[in-house]
Amino acid sequence: MNIFLFAVSAALVNNVVLVQFQGICPFIGVSKNTKTAAGMGGAVIFVMTLASTVTSLIYYYVLVPLDLKYMNTIAFILVIAGLVQFVEMFLKKKMRALYSSLGVYLPLITTNCAVLGIAITNVQKELSVGMSILNGFFSAVGFAIAIVILASIREKTEHNKIPEAFKGGPIVLLAAGLMAMAFNGFSGLM
DSSP states (O other): OHHHHHHHIIIIITOTTTTSOOOHHHHHHSTTSHHHHHHHHHHHHHHHHHHHHHHHHHIIIIITTTTOGGGHHHHHHHHHHHHHHHHHHHHHHHOHHHHHHHGGGTGGGTTOHHHHHHHHHHHHTTOOHHHHHHHHHHHHHHHHHHHHHHHHHHHHHTTSOOOGGGTTHHHHHHHHHHHHHHHHGGGGGO
16 A cells, blocks of 8 residues: 555656656657657656666665765766667667657656656655665656646647637646646645
8 A cells, every 4th residue: 555655646746747847848848749748758757767776776786885975966867868878779779750759859858857856856765776666667657647648638729719829838838837736636645
């Protein structure tokens, strides 16, 4: 039951995009259609889970024993950059259409503050390696949920009659704000 509550907390209550406001750039930029948003969500799930695993291992088994804890941010950035390069090479070779549709936003996972933020949060909360992996995975699932929901809203409103002043970016930001308010309602669960 504790793992279930931890999962709900990481994915919904403390949603990395809609509550912590990390990773907004790919959230807004890639949410034009659900297929691309789901692909980005999958890539973030993979990178964030793996980054949480590797950064936690590096922190507890390399940085702490060598008393180099202050180097965690630099080490974490290097790990995340390497993982994103791996994902980019894999998608370019195996999933060409998804690679093309993600465009510039795929390399932006490297600088996605959500990935680095979760890795640092794992360390700050002193989560074990196993709990860090779970936190990374479920936080990324929360990101994927949020981006797919926003993409589906954008697809539904694309052909609706919207006042000229709200077309484009304003309606997207308004939808994201309403989603953030809705996800904030989950805070009463914990």
